[in-house]
Amino acid sequence: MAAPGTEVVIVPNAVRTGDITLRGAASDPHARARIRAALRRLPQIDRVLDDRTLTSLHAGGKLGDLVAEARPPWGFALGEPPSGRWGGAHGSLREIKVxxxxxxxxxxxxxxxxxxxxxxxxxxxxxxxxxxxxxxxxxxxxxxxxx
Structure with a gap:
């Protein structure tokens, strides 16, 4: 059971990416590694970016501890994609080079x-x-x- 004050906060910051902030016991380096591994195992998640990767991409300092990229057609937007198809999005590494x-x-x-x-x-x-x-x-x- 998690200690009081332990939170994993996911904030959608684009259609395909979710900004993840870890608080309390969840911010411990071992817990962070377990959370990252759990996210990477989800079929809906394409990749999880950590501090090292975010720094190499020159990401802004306002991001959380991790950033998760959804695998199309999934996303972090509140609506569901139309049945049987999906459209464009922005904010993930897939769209960084156009x-x-x-x-x-x-x-x-x-x-x-x-x-x-x-x-x-x-x-x-x-x-x-x-x-x-x-x-x-x-x-x-x-x-x-x-x-």
Whole structure:
């Protein structure tokens, strides 16, 4: 039996991911390992990310002790997927890498941007418009993608 004040709190923070915070006896390193192993055995869970993995992904410091990713079609959203099918989601490692397609005036056909990131979109659009990127922009103009 768990001691009073022991909690495993799961907060859905995206369709596919659940943020897990451990409190009381559940936060002990041995208990954490047992909880992680139990979650990994569930057929609905694709993977469980721990501190080491979250740090390597440069995850924000506001996450809990573990993050669980649901295996499609399951998720942490409150609704059930439509019978026999499932749609897109966001927030898991499956969706972390997506293609970036640029097309139109000023874009050189066939060139692939090197490791584009979401934060590169605003500086790239600014360059295409012939203006400076926003002062707070952290990304880069995707060099070579425009004339």
């Amino acid at each position: 293609p970036l397609l640029l097309s139109g005036a000023g874009i050189r056909p066939g060139l692939r941007p090197h490791r584009p990131r979401l934060i590169d979109v605003a500086p790239t659009i600014a360059a295409l418009l012939g203006t400076r990127p926003p002062a707070q922009a952290q990304g880069r103009d995707l060099t070579g993608t425009h004339r």
